[in-house]
Amino acid sequence: MQRIMNNPDDIVDEMLKGFLKAHSDIVEGTENPRVVKAKNIPEGKVGVVTGGGSGHKPAFIGYVGENMCDAAAVGEICSSPTAAAFLDGFKVADQGKGVACLYGNYSGDNMNVKMAVKMAKRQGITVKTVVANDDVASAPKDQREKRRGVAGEVLMWKVGGAKAAKGGSLDEVIAAAQKAIDNTRSVGIGLTPCTLPAVGHPNFEIKDGTMEVGIGHHGEPGIEVCELEDAHHMAKRMVDIVLPDYPFVEGDEVVVLVSGLGATPVMELYVLYDEIDQLLKEKGIKTHKAYVGNYFTSLEMMGATLTIMKLDDELKELIDMPAKSMGLKQ
C-alpha cells in the first residue's frame, strides 16, 4: 500500500488540518473538529448542510463555500459522520430560518441524520432533509428509495446552495434540491478497487481486463461484470443505463457531470466525455453545461461516473450561479 500518511487512525483528522489551512479563504473549523463551515456565511439565509464519510474528495467538505453548503459533517473513511457531528453542523449553519440537510442515501447517514434532526428540533432548530438517490444501478426504478446517492449530490448541493443564497425559504430550498435530485440519474463503472488505509488491502476485486458496471463508491456490487470495453462502448453503456431511467428524451436540456473515481487520469475522462457528448447529440439532448473532472471519488479507485440532470428554468438559473468552494468554482 503506497500511501502518504502517518498513523492510519489519524488520517481524517490530519487531512482536515491540512484542508483548513490550505483553504482558509473559503472554510474554517468549528468547535467540533469533525464539522467544517464556510467562512463568512451571509446573514439571514437558510442553512445548507451535508456530510458523509471521508475518502471521496472533493466530497463532502470540498463543497462547503460561497453559494454552496454552509457546513459539512465529516466521518471516518467510507463511514457516516456521527449524529453529534450532523447536529453541530446544523447549529453552525442555522440562523433561525432553518436548515436544509442534503445528503446521500446510505444507512449510516440516514440513521445519524434522523437522530440529529430530532435533537435539533428539541433545541429549536428546524431541519428538513433531501436524500440523494441518483445511482440507477443500485436498485430498480420502482424501488428508488433504496438507491444510493452518488455524484448527483454535487448538483443537488449546487442547486440547494444557490437557492439558499438567493434568499429562498427552507421549503423553497428543500423543493429545489429535491427537484435537482429527482431530475438526476447516475451510473458508475469501476476499473480497479481501492484500499482503506487502515485495512491495507483492497476489500473487493476487479480483475484486470474486466470492468464492473454500476459499482458503488464503496465497492458496492454493480449490476454486471464484463470485459473491459473501449471508451466508445463504455460511454454507450452508461448512456443506455442513465437515459431510459428518468427518461431523458429529445429536446431535453441537461447538465452532464463526468467524474473520475480517483486514479483514472483526467485525460481519459475527457475521452469518455467526448463519446458521451456525441451520443447525447445523436439523441437530440442538449448539454447546457458540463463538469468533467474528479468531483466525487473513492480514494484510488479507477473508473468513472456519469451523471445527467434535466434542467428547467429554475434549475438552469441555480446551476449557472457563481460558486466558490474547493471542489467547485465558477
Add this chain to the structure above:
Amino acid sequence: MQRIMNNPDDIVDEMLKGFLKAHSDIVEGTENPRVVKAKNIPEGKVGVVTGGGSGHKPAFIGYVGENMCDAAAVGEICSSPTAAAFLDGFKVADQGKGVACLYGNYSGDNMNVKMAVKMAKRQGITVKTVVANDDVASAPKDQREKRRGVAGEVLMWKVGGAKAAKGGSLDEVIAAAQKAIDNTRSVGIGLTPCTLPAVGHPNFEIKDGTMEVGIGHHGEPGIEVCELEDAHHMAKRMVDIVLPDYPFVEGDEVVVLVSGLGATPVMELYVLYDEIDQLLKEKGIKTHKAYVGNYFTSLEMMGATLTIMKLDDELKELIDMPAKSMGLKQ
C-alpha cells in the same frame, strides 16, 4: 491496463475534443488541432504561450485562460509538441506586442521552441522565452541549466499570465516569469510508476514499500530510492531538499504548492501539506498562499511534489490576481 480509451494512438486528439467541449467558456480550438487558445483574449496585450507533452493534466492546456496563458501547444503523451504547434501557438497569441513562451526544460521542448522562435522571427513575431528549471533533484545547484521544469511551472504561468494581463511589456512579462521560476524550487517523491497507454506496461519500477525521492514527471530517476516513510518524514525529506537549495530562510514569505502525481488520493495531499506547513512554521517561513491538489500530474503515478516560491511585492500581487482556467480558478 485498466484505462478508458479507444485506440491509444487517438487518445490525445480525443481528449482535446472532450476538453474543448467541456470548457467552451474558457478555451477554444484553433486551425491547428494541437493548439488550444483562450477564449476572448483581451486586446493589445503581450501573448503568453506554453506547451508540453500530454498526460500531465491540468498541465498544460488546463492553464490556458483568463490572466493565465493565452495558448498552449499540445504534444503526444510525455512527448514535446512539434515546432509547428509552438509556432501556431505564437501566432494565435501575438497581437504585435510579442509573445512570452514559458515552458519546461526538456530536450524536445527546448529544440522545438528554439525552431519555432526562429520561424516566428521570420514572420515578424518577437518571441522571448523562460525555461522552467525548478526541480532541485534533477541536477546539482551549479548546473541549474540542466534541471527539469516541474510543478513550479504553474506558478511561472500564473505570474507571467498576470503580468501580461496587467499590460506589462514583453520584457516585463519575461522578467516577472523569470523571477518567478528563479525564486522557485521543487522536489517530487514517486510511490508507483505509470503506464503509457500505447505501451501497456510501466516503463519504470517503484517497488512496493519503497519510494523514489526526486523522481521526474516521466519517471526520470531520482536521487535516492528508500523505504516508504510516513507523511511526517516524507514532508521533512522534501522540505530539507527544497529549502537549502534556494535557500529559503526565516522571515521569507512564500507560496507553497503540493501537487499529487495523479493517483494519490487528495486527502493524503492534505496530510502531507499539514506536515509541510508545520515544518515551515518551525523555521519561521510564512506561507502567504497554498495550493494543494492535482496541479501537475503524470497519468496514474502515485506520489506528490512540493514546490515553494519566495515572494516579493510584485510576485505577491501577481499571484493574488484572479485567474480563470480549468486547472486554476481564483
